[in-house]
Amino acid sequence: MHPPLTALRELASLYGVPLSALLLSHPPRKSLPTVDRRTYSGVDVPETTMPLAKALHRAADLQEVARAVIEHADGPRFEAMVEDIEADQLATDQRRAFNISVAQQRTWRDDNMALRAWRTAIERRGVFVLQVSMPKTEVRAFSLSEHPPFIVLNRSDHVRARVFSLLHEFCHVLLGSAGICLPSTSRRAMQATEPERYCNVFAGAFLVPSDALRADADAQRIGAAAAVPDDAPLERIGRRFHVSRGVVWFRLYQVGLVSQAIFTAKWDDWADWFPAVESGGGPTTSADIVMRDYGAGLASLLMAAKERGVLTSTDVAQYLVVPQAALPSVEAAAAQRLAG
Amino acid sequence: MIGLALAGNVLVYIVDTSTWWDLVPFRPSTFVGVWDLIEGLASDGRLLVPEEVDRELNSGRYPDKWVHDRPHIHRSTVSLWDRACEVADRYPQLVDLAKPKGTADPFVVACAIEEIDIRSGTIFPCEAIVVTSEVSHLPGRAAIPDGCAGYGIRSVDLYGWFALEGRTF
Numbered sequence: 001m002h003p004p005l006t007a008l009r010e011l012a013s014l015y016g017v018p019l020s021a022l023l024l025s026h027p028p029r030k031s032l033p034t035v036d037r038r039t040y041s042g043v044d045v046p047e048t049t050m051p052l053a054k055a056l057h058r059a060a061d062l063q064e065v066a067r068a069v070i071e072h073a074d075g076p077r078f079e080a081m082v083e084d085i086e087a088d089q090l091a092t093d094q095r096r097a098f099n100i101s102v103a104q105q106r107t108w109r110d111d112n113m114a115l116r117a118w119r120t121a122i123e124r125r126g127v128f129v130l131q132v133s134m135p136k137t138e139v140r141a142f143s144l145s146e147h148p149p150f151i152v153l154n155r156s157d158h159v160r161a162r163v164f165s166l167l168h169e170f171c172h173v174l175l176g177s178a179g180i181c182l183p184s185t186s187r188r189a190m191q192a193t194e195p196e197r198y199c200n201v202f203a204g205a206f207l208v209p210s211d212a213l214r215a216d217a218d219a220q221r222i223g224a225a226a227a228v229p230d231d232a233p234l235e236r237i238g239r240r241f242h243v244s245r246g247v248v249w250f251r252l253y254q255v256g257l258v259s260q261a262i263f264t265a266k267w268d269d270w271a272d273w274f275p276a277v278e279s280g281g282g283p284t285t286s287a288d289i290v291m292r293d294y295g296a297g298l299a300s301l302l303m304a305a306k307e308r309g310v311l312t313s314t315d316v317a318q319y320l321v322v323p324q325a326a327l328p329s330v331e332a333a334a335a336q337r338l339a340g
Numbered sequence: 341m342i343g344l345a346l347a348g349n350v351l352v353y354i355v356d357t358s359t360w361w362d363l364v365p366f367r368p369s370t371f372v373g374v375w376d377l378i379e380g381l382a383s384d385g386r387l388l389v390p391e392e393v394d395r396e397l398n399s400g401r402y403p404d405k406w407v408h409d410r411p412h413i414h415r416s417t418v419s420l421w422d423r424a425c426e427v428a429d430r431y432p433q434l435v436d437l438a439k440p441k442g443t444a445d446p447f448v449v450a451c452a453i454e455e456i457d458i459r460s461g462t463i464f465p466c467e468a469i470v471v472t473s474e475v476s477h478l479p480g481r482a483a484i485p486d487g488c489a490g491y492g493i494r495s496v497d498l499y500g501w502f503a504l505e506g507r508t509f
Contacts, residue, residue, distance in 0.1 A: 005418055018443035019392070020435045023421070023428035028437060061438035068478040310477045314358040318442035323399045324361050 016054040052139055055132040055152055059142075063150045065319060066128060066298060069305045070148055077147050078126040080176030087198045088254075090174070091205035102212040106240055111159040114242035118163060120337050122151070122170055123297030129166065131155040131293050141165035149173040155292075160244045167203035175199075201254070208241045208251040216240070223257035228266045286326035287333040294320055296337035303331045349467040350459070351504060352386045354452045356472035356484060357396040357444055360403040362498045368402060373509050377502070378406075382413050390451045391417045392444035415451050423450035431490060433482035448472065449487040456493075469504065470495040 002008075012019045021028060048056075069075075081090070098121050108114045119129045128148060133155045140157050144150040151169040153162045175195055213219050218233040234245040241248070253263040283289045290299050302319055305311040306327075317324040368375045381387040389407055391414050397404035407413070417424075427446040428435055434445040452468035459466040472495055476483035488495040496504060 002418075002421065005421075012443075016440055017437055018435065018440055019417075020424070020428060020443040020446050021437060023425045023446055024432060024435060025425065025429050028432060028435060057437070058440075065438045065478075068481060072478055309475070312358055312473055312475065314361055314442075314474065315439075317361075318396075318436075318439035321441060325364075325399045325401065 014050075016058060049135060051132075051134045055134055056142070058132065059130055059144055059150050059152050062130070062294075062298065062319065063128070063144055063146065063148065066148050066150075066301055067146075069301055069310060072310055073305070073308070076126065078149050078173070080145070081174045087171070087201035088205040088210070090171070091202045092209070094170075094174070094202075095206050095209060102209060105242070108242060111163065111242045115159050115163050115166070116337075118166055120296060120340075122166065123295055124338060126297075127151060127170065127173055128297045128301075129153065129295045130298070131162075131295075141169050143169040143172050145173060145176050158244075160238070160242060163207065163242055164203050164244065164247060167206050168199045171195075171199040171202040171206075204243075204247050204251050204254065207243050208237075208247060210251075210255045212241075213237075213251055213255055214257070219252060219257055222252060226259070226262070228262055285329065286322045287329040290320050290322055290326075290330045291333050291337065296334040299330050299334040300338055303327070303334065349465050350386060352388060352455050352459075352466045352468045353381060353501060354388050354390070354448055354455070354468055354470045355393070355501075356448050356470065356474065357393045358473040359471045359498050359501070360393070360397055360407060361399075362473050363403040364399075364401050371509060373507070374502075375406075377505060377507055381505075382410055387413055388415050388451055388455060389413050390415050390420060390444060390447040392447040396442065396444055415447075415454070417447065420447050420450045420454060423454050426450070427453070427487060427491075431482055431487040433476075433480070434484070434487050436481070445474075445484050445487070448484055449491065449493070452488065452493045453491055468493060469501075471498065471501045473497045 003011075008022050009019055012022055015021075070077075085093075100117070100121060105114070105117075108117060123129055126148060128150045130150065130152045131154075132152055135156070139154060140161060141151065141153050143152070151166060151173065153165055153169075155162075157165065172195065175198070216237055218237050222229045222233055231245060234248050237248045238245045249258075249263065249266060252258045253260070258266075283292050299320060302311060302316045306313060306316050311319075313324050313327060317327060320330065322330060363374070363378075366374045378387065389410075394407055394414055397407055424446040427449045431446070431449075434449070436442060436445075448470055452470050455466060455468045470484060470488050470493060472484045474483040474485065476486055485495040502509065
């Protein structure tokens with residue numbers, strides 16, 4: 001006797017699988033990805049809850065599709081970095097390779113634009129970036145290092161935290177050590193064990209380059225005062241670089257503008273930085289939703305495969321969970337982002 | 341009656357989601373003959389759509405509405421479930437986990453097998469033909485035509501369908 005079809009539909013939805021997966025007499029064979037988890041401060045081993053498991057499987061399934069498409073087209077492989085190099089030097093090198101100046105960074109009108117710009121720059125390098133809503137108490141981001149690399153950001157997280165998570169995970173991808181992370185900017189996280197500490201230092205140095213920070217007027221005043229500053233100048237610096245005040249404070253310490261004693265005194269004032277997530281203003285069109293959730297990189301890859309006849313419109317629409325009618329606007333939006 | 345002529349059997353078409361999407365440019369006001377043909381096949385009981393295909397057609401465009409408005413051509417998921425289980429176990433690649441809402445493929449093949457079985461004991465045996473634009477070019481993946489071939493079921497695309505009916509537009 002079968003369970004009612006409505007119950008099966010609910011079950012499929014709960015697990016994030018197509019109803020047809022429940023036709024199988026055995027669970028589908030699939031290799032689970034090796035991942036690096038970035039979680040919130042104080043969480044050593046994040047619990048694999050349903051939303052996290054669904055996000056992991058979704059990313060792994062799409063990674064498999066992307067891999068097949070790239071291999072069919074004999075496309076390039078993303079190569080992890082092999083040289084032994086300090087995190088801040090790697091950040092400097094990568095920042096140069098991205099060819100995005102601090103002046104440009106400061107022209108971005110808000111944190112969302114910063115996230116979009118960094119994300120697109122990373123996608124142009126052959127790394128796919130997804131955003132999935134996951135419970136806030138758990139995981140901030142994770143990455144899958146196998147070819148082609150995928151980074152998944154927690155869409156429920158504050159946008160500045162996502163900017164930091166993105167660069168933290170990009171560092172994992174560069175190292176070929178991807179996983180699920182708790183990318184906190186708490187002191188504990190910034191002094192965590194390798195490779196988490198390395199990736200945190202990389203992300204901080206990439207987003208707030210040393211020379212630019214030393215040249216910042218607020219940073220210079222904080223350095224000259226040799227006292228614990230108010231939050232206001234840290235917030236101003238954070239706004240200019242689109243990072244949290246925690247990242248600013250740690251960078252001020254790293255570049256030697258504040259002493260260990262002052263750094264510790266200020267840090268102890270703070271709990272971890274968890275500002276309220278912005279509400280409203282989300283995407284309104286199918287193309288915008290695809291850009292937010294799947295990114296220009298994946299959309300562009302799948303659309304190109306459709307043009308070559310490797311995938312059908314049905315395939316692409318079902319991979320991106322979008323009406324087929326929206327595919328032309330998705331294609332245009334992806335092309336615009338990757339070109340611009 | 342081209343549909344009766346080819347193999348002595350009635351030709352019955354199981355039409356997949358991708359084909360209905362392919363029909364979007366064929367506006368009914370312009371391509372009257374196309375929609376007359378499809379309407380005629382449906383009236384003759386020679387056009388079937390699995391319920392899961394109907395559920396995937398959600399764009400609100402004409403072909404979707406056309407299918408939604410004709411429940412007599414639908415084949416329910418419950419009636420196809422056991423057969424679809426056999427198909428899915430034999431061709432697990434038809435279950436694509438990267439398509440959370442793309443669930444129809446095993447049901448399309450199952451519908452064709454089921455229709456052949458149902459009619460085999462009657463005076464109107466049929467050849468069930470799957471109409472789909474799906475293809476499998478990627479390594480390690482399969483599409484509806486692969487599943488059809490394994491069961492000896494023909495599959496054609498939209499233009500192959502028109503050709504089988506001896507129609508040009």
